[in-house]
Amino acid sequence: MKTKKFTTLGAALLCATALPAFAESHATEMHFIMCGDDVRPADQAIIDEFIADRDGVTVNLEAVPWANCQDKSLTLAAAGDAPSIAYMGSRTLRQLATNDLVVPITFTDEQKEAFQPGVLQTVTSQGQYWGMPHAFSTKALYLNCDLIEEAGATCEAPATWDDMAALAKQVTENTDAAGVGLAGKDFDNTMHQFLNYLYSNGGEVLDADGNVALDSENTRQALAFYASLQEYAQPGVLEWERDAMVDLFNDGQIAMYINGPWGWGRHNEDINQMVVPVPAGPSGESGTLLITDSIVVFKGTGHEDLALELARALTTGQAQYDLDSSWGLTPIQQYDKLGFDEPYYTTDPKWEVFVSSIPTGGPEPLITDFKSLQAVFVNMIQGALLEEDSIENLVAIAAEELADAL
Amino acid sequence: MTDVLSQPGATVRPKSAPRRLSDRAFAVLLILPAFAFIGVIIAWPLVETIRLSFTDARLGGENYVGFENYVDLWNSRRFHSYVWITFYWMFISVLAKMVLGLIGASLLNAAVPGRALFRMLVMPPWVIPIAIGCIGWLWLYNGTFGLLSGVGQRIGIFDGAFPFLAGKTSAFYSAVVTDVWIGTPMVTLFFLAAMQGVNRDLYEAAWVDGAGRWYRFRRITIPQIMPVIVSMSLLSAIWTFNSFDIIFILTQGGPRGATTTLIIDTYKTAIGNFKFGEGAARAVVIVVLLAIFSAIYMFLLGKINKIYGVK
Numbered sequence: 001m002k003t004k005k006f007t008t009l010g011a012a013l014l015c016a017t018a019l020p021a022f023a024e025s026h027a028t029e030m031h032f033i034m035c036g037d038d039v040r041p042a043d044q045a046i047i048d049e050f051i052a053d054r055d056g057v058t059v060n061l062e063a064v065p066w067a068n069c070q071d072k073s074l075t076l077a078a079a080g081d082a083p084s085i086a087y088m089g090s091r092t093l094r095q096l097a098t099n100d101l102v103v104p105i106t107f108t109d110e111q112k113e114a115f116q117p118g119v120l121q122t123v124t125s126q127g128q129y130w131g132m133p134h135a136f137s138t139k140a141l142y143l144n145c146d147l148i149e150e151a152g153a154t155c156e157a158p159a160t161w162d163d164m165a166a167l168a169k170q171v172t173e174n175t176d177a178a179g180v181g182l183a184g185k186d187f188d189n190t191m192h193q194f195l196n197y198l199y200s201n202g203g204e205v206l207d208a209d210g211n212v213a214l215d216s217e218n219t220r221q222a223l224a225f226y227a228s229l230q231e232y233a234q235p236g237v238l239e240w241e242r243d244a245m246v247d248l249f250n251d252g253q254i255a256m257y258i259n260g261p262w263g264w265g266r267h268n269e270d271i272n273q274m275v276v277p278v279p280a281g282p283s284g285e286s287g288t289l290l291i292t293d294s295i296v297v298f299k300g301t302g303h304e305d306l307a308l309e310l311a312r313a314l315t316t317g318q319a320q321y322d323l324d325s326s327w328g329l330t331p332i333q334q335y336d337k338l339g340f341d342e343p344y345y346t347t348d349p350k351w352e353v354f355v356s357s358i359p360t361g362g363p364e365p366l367i368t369d370f371k372s373l374q375a376v377f378v379n380m381i382q383g384a385l386l387e388e389d390s391i392e393n394l395v396a397i398a399a400e401e402l403a404d405a406l
Numbered sequence: 407m408t409d410v411l412s413q414p415g416a417t418v419r420p421k422s423a424p425r426r427l428s429d430r431a432f433a434v435l436l437i438l439p440a441f442a443f444i445g446v447i448i449a450w451p452l453v454e455t456i457r458l459s460f461t462d463a464r465l466g467g468e469n470y471v472g473f474e475n476y477v478d479l480w481n482s483r484r485f486h487s488y489v490w491i492t493f494y495w496m497f498i499s500v501l502a503k504m505v506l507g508l509i510g511a512s513l514l515n516a517a518v519p520g521r522a523l524f525r526m527l528v529m530p531p532w533v534i535p536i537a538i539g540c541i542g543w544l545w546l547y548n549g550t551f552g553l554l555s556g557v558g559q560r561i562g563i564f565d566g567a568f569p570f571l572a573g574k575t576s577a578f579y580s581a582v583v584t585d586v587w588i589g590t591p592m593v594t595l596f597f598l599a600a601m602q603g604v605n606r607d608l609y610e611a612a613w614v615d616g617a618g619r620w621y622r623f624r625r626i627t628i629p630q631i632m633p634v635i636v637s638m639s640l641l642s643a644i645w646t647f648n649s650f651d652i653i654f655i656l657t658q659g660g661p662r663g664a665t666t667t668l669i670i671d672t673y674k675t676a677i678g679n680f681k682f683g684e685g686a687a688r689a690v691v692i693v694v695l696l697a698i699f700s701a702i703y704m705f706l707l708g709k710i711n712k713i714y715g716v717k
Contacts, residue, residue, distance in 0.1 A: 071677060071678065074465065074680060075677065075680075077465070078465050078680065078682075095465065095680070098466060099464070099465035099466030099467075100466060101465065101466075184572075184661075185660070186657070186658045186659065186660035186661065187658075234550060235549040235550060235566060235567035235568075235569050235572075236548075236549035236550070236567065236568075236569020236571070236572030237572065238569070238571070238572040238573075238660070238661045239547075239548065239549065239569050239571045239572045247551075248550065253550060369679060371674075371678050371679040371680075372679060375674075378660075379662060379663075382660065382661050382662045383662060386573075386574065386661065386662060388662065
């Protein structure tokens with residue numbers, strides 16, 4: 001009898017200890033690296049719903065600031081401990097694809113047609129798609145009309161670079177503020193800021209065949225103009241990156257600067273602000289840099305299909321619309337054609353500037369060694385700002401270094 | 407075959423007694439864990455780094471490339487400038503830390519009221535996490551919102567806002583100041599501890615003979631604490647040479663490479679750009695340079711110690 005009791009007790013204990021292990025073996029935990037300071041509520045809602053609909057599935061969601069995020073995902077992947085899924089800049093895709101770290105993505109024709117023009121090119125490499133575009137931005141020039149009027153000027157869109165320089169000069173000379181905010185820090189958005197000027201002057205980084213086309217008159221003009229604006233910019237351009245300029249704008253220290261649509265919501269409500277297209281250079285028309293961030297699914301985790309499901313849930317239909325509209329992003333899809341009634345960008349006039357520039361925008365160059373691309377541009381821009389070399393030499397050197405990096 | 411135990415004079419070990427290890431074997435056994443630890447933590451990574459330096463290892467794989475990475479470094483003008491910046495950074499920073507550390511330790515060693523409080527006040531730069539301290543300095547150096555620029559303008563040193571981290575020279579020396587601020591307290595405390603160990607009789611005898619303060623400092627204090635000065639300066643030099651966080655947080659090596667030391671360049675190459683092979687070659691160069699530097703340093707300091715009569 002005693003033996004039987006012990007046997008039963010032993011069996012019960014065995015079951016009690018084995019069950020969690022069994023359950024664990026059937027549970028799937030996905031590691032999701034989300035670049036950004038916080039997880040956006042619209043994304044969080046979809047992830048919560050995704051988990052609730054699937055037994056045994058959990059998502060270890062980790063928000064990592066942009067400065068380190070992409071390095072972290074890539075380093076983990078290189079070490080054989082890749083996250084299941086990650087939200088990161090599309091500029092990383094070529095490197096990820098070349099090194100066979102992520103799974104290719106397929107879209108139906110219907111899905112392809114829904115995207116804004118140019119969006120899918122930002123995730124294309126070697127004839128395949130490598131990420132699901134999840135955030136899209138175009139850029140425009142923000143004006144602080146209070147400062148501009150205080151300087152005795154009319155608050156209206158400067159159409160050309162000459163107009164912009166004249167306006168910046170007038171503000172600098174007649175107020176305590178700087179005319180324009182410029183980025184020059186060793187940071188990726190210094191390159192992005194410059195590309196807005198380059199694309200507004202008809203310039204390009206790579207031609208249609210993927211060859212370096214940087215060494216051109218368009219680039220030299222853009223670089224010379226960027227450096228010349230320093231005279232009317234905030235002190236110490238080299239210590240500023242674009243996002244920190246929001247503080248300068250809010251503090252009334254700069255009268256204008258280029259930012260994405262989210263800038264509007266981050267500016268103080270009491271600022272009389274206006275948003276206008278990036279002024280056109282002497283050799284081009286107003287343009288903008290088209291940037292997307294994408295969701296990628298890493299290989300070798302054992303649950304790629306599940307990760308793909310989550311990626312699709314986050315990037316399609318109402319989920320994507322909620323993110324774009326709540327976070328102030330340029331619409332990544334043509335929601336008006338998808339049947340959305342009066343999408344947010346059709347009812348608010350400021351969106352006209354950001355949406356109308358999509359067809360004339362230029363892409364963020366997609367090269368394998370994207371860090372070298374950034375280093376080459378920052379080196380060229382800082383060289384011009386510090387006046388360390390002639391504009392011609394700086395552009396020629398940058399083109400040469402970029403060709404080496406391809 | 408002759409049985410050793412059966413020979414005259416041989417110790418007969420009872421069959422039941424445990425076999426005893428020789429002293430040598432016992433010693434080896436004791437240091438074996440330490441050897442294993444060093445092997446895993448130091449030797450293996452070092453060997454692996456050397457191996458990687460002969461490859462073009464990157465995210466997707468690696469190929470043997472021989473000495474190509476080293477040849478590229480040899481031919482790179484940019485790399486040469488980073489070597490120069492690194493040694494200059496190390497020299498200036500260590501010199502400042504040693505001088506300030508000696509001055510600070512001498513003052514804290516003096517019989518002044520509130521000495522204990524002053525000793526505590528020396529500690530914060532060393533106790534505060536480096537990242538937090540650096541972020542504080544980052545704001546101090548900011549030209550538009552920073553305290554230093556604001557105060558400088560008010561007292562008439564600067565005409566307008568002075569962005570310390572925006573100029574190549576000012577960014578370099580700003581990083582040095584922060585490094586010295588963080589590194590000096592530890593040097594001070596080590597020097598202070600050494601000064602407190604100096605025999606007071608020596609000072610009294612010198613005082614009786616009419617020796618002044620400066621003479622006593624120069625002829626008694628310095629020679630007596632010379633071993634600590636030697637050790638601290640060498641350790642400080644190695645730490646400063648490899649100092650990463652301060653520069654990276656303040657300037658990321660910029661502007662335009664003005665604060666890019668070898669360790670920053672290695673990080674950017676290996677971790678930032680995922681060129682592990684090229685990064686490994688840089689790491690090997692750092693190890694070799696530090697080894698050469700340490701050897702020369704020890705040789706010269708041996709000479710100095712002889713002059714001061716320190717064994």
